[in-house]
Amino acid sequence: MTLQLSKLAGMIGDSPTLKINAQARALKAAGQPLIHLGGGEPTYPAPQAAVEAIEKKAASRKIKYSPSSGTPELKQAVLAYTLKHYGRQYETADVIVCAGAKQALFNFLLAAVDPGDEVIFPAPYWVSYPDMVRLAGGTPVIVRPQQGIMVSAQEIKAAVSPKTKAIIINSPCNPSGQIFPEDFVREIVEFAERENIFLVMDDIYHQLVFDGARTPNPCAYAKKGENLVIINGVSKLYGLTGLRIGWAVCANQDLIKAMGKMQAQSTSCNSDLSEAAAAAALTGPQDCVRDMCAVLQENRNALLAELAAIPHVTVEKPQGTFYSFADFSYYNADSQTLAQYLLEKALVAVVPGKAFGLDGHLRISFCADRASVVEGVRRIRWALDKTAPNEIKIGDKLVTRN
Numbered sequence: 001m002t003l004q005l006s007k008l009a010g011m012i013g014d015s016p017t018l019k020i021n022a023q024a025r026a027l028k029a030a031g032q033p034l035i036h037l038g039g040g041e042p043t044y045p046a047p048q049a050a051v052e053a054i055e056k057k058a059a060s061r062k063i064k065y066s067p068s069s070g071t072p073e074l075k076q077a078v079l080a081y082t083l084k085h086y087g088r089q090y091e092t093a094d095v096i097v098c099a100g101a102k103q104a105l106f107n108f109l110l111a112a113v114d115p116g117d118e119v120i121f122p123a124p125y126w127v128s129y130p131d132m133v134r135l136a137g138g139t140p141v142i143v144r145p146q147q148g149i150m151v152s153a154q155e156i157k158a159a160v161s162p163k164t165k166a167i168i169i170n171s172p173c174n175p176s177g178q179i180f181p182e183d184f185v186r187e188i189v190e191f192a193e194r195e196n197i198f199l200v201m202d203d204i205y206h207q208l209v210f211d212g213a214r215t216p217n218p219c220a221y222a223k224k225g226e227n228l229v230i231i232n233g234v235s236k237l238y239g240l241t242g243l244r245i246g247w248a249v250c251a252n253q254d255l256i257k258a259m260g261k262m263q264a265q266s267t268s269c270n271s272d273l274s275e276a277a278a279a280a281a282l283t284g285p286q287d288c289v290r291d292m293c294a295v296l297q298e299n300r301n302a303l304l305a306e307l308a309a310i311p312h313v314t315v316e317k318p319q320g321t322f323y324s325f326a327d328f329s330y331y332n333a334d335s336q337t338l339a340q341y342l343l344e345k346a347l348v349a350v351v352p353g354k355a356f357g358l359d360g361h362l363r364i365s366f367c368a369d370r371a372s373v374v375e376g377v378r379r380i381r382w383a384l385d386k387t388a389p390n391e392i393k394i395g396d397k398l399v400t401r402n
Contacts, residue, residue, distance in 0.1 A: 043367060
């Protein structure tokens with residue numbers, strides 16, 4: 001008898017971004033002069049407050065299990081952060097701390113979604129949404145914009161059916177960097193609450209915004225807010241991806257309690273060290289956030305200037321995050337093939353738009369150092385644009401375009 005894996009194992013694909021990261025690491029390890037513009041990890045150094053909290057905790061030699069849903073200290077920090085940025089006072093029982101915002105979202109799906117339930121989200125979407133919904137037994141319903149790269153509230157509402165259990169909105173959006181406007185947020189918040197549909201605001205990038213922009217506050221339009229789930233974390237905002245700390249806040253304590261049960265039966269609890277560091281980041285000096293936004297804005301401007309030099313490539317100016325979502329369909333509408341070509345030909349790693357639900361695009365990150373961003377896009381132009389110089393230096397080699 002042949003050993004068989006589950007049907008679920010066959011349904012779920014690899015994470016495209018993690019796959020790109022693995023290929024990039026392998027090429028770098030082999031000594032190749034690779035430029036990685038596919039990542040979602042700021043190179044900005046960790047806040048000093050977080051580093052000192054780790055050192056203090058480690059020096060105590062008391063690194064033990066923590067409460068399953070988060071330490072009291074971190075929950076209080078999350079509550080203070082939420083009050084400051086969302087203007088709503090939540091209670092301790094309204095918060096669950098998880099091993100990253102990704103686990104917070106997954107816990108929500110496990111706690112809220114039954115087999116056959118539908119979960120709506122717009123394209124372009126974060127690559128993990130469809131498979132996470134499937135893992136929870138639900139059916140992903142993808143809403144693609146009729147024009148451009150941003151859906152309207154009406155398009156979201158038109159996708160709702162009697163099976164709709166939740167809507168997920170990520171703003172600013174990974175991969176496009178676009179912020180959903182105030183009217184959109186107001187309409188979706190009010191609609192979801194009126195129709196008793198869970199609304200998950202994936203706000204992991206909500207402070208990483210540029211040009212003085214602000215992300216609309218969903219709490220401003222919620223009444224009781226028992227259907228409104230706000231997910232956030234320290235990975236992007238503070239460049240603390242290695243801590244793996246995120247959280248969910250919701251006035252529905254039954255939901256938070258159910259999410260806690262899912263977590264208790266999976267990871268049990270979070271890293272004691274990580275929770276101490278995350279609390280310190282949230283309560284410590286916030287100049288690191290402003291400084292990182294300033295650096296990212298300059299990187300974005302440099303990226304846009306270089307992309308503008310490539311004929312037939314269009315891109316909406318990112319309003320936040322550290323991603324751009326450029327349309328390269330003139331060169332190849334199959335973004336998977338195009339991304340692989342650029343990796344092999346130009347040694348530049350980007351993520352195909354197909355993974356985000358809109359083919360023909362490439363997600364190009366600008367959270368690397370500015371020199372790498374500029375050099376990476378120049379290599380892309382050399383590989384695609386026949387009017388570009390025929391030769392380019394990649395590493396210590398002079399390469400000719402075929």
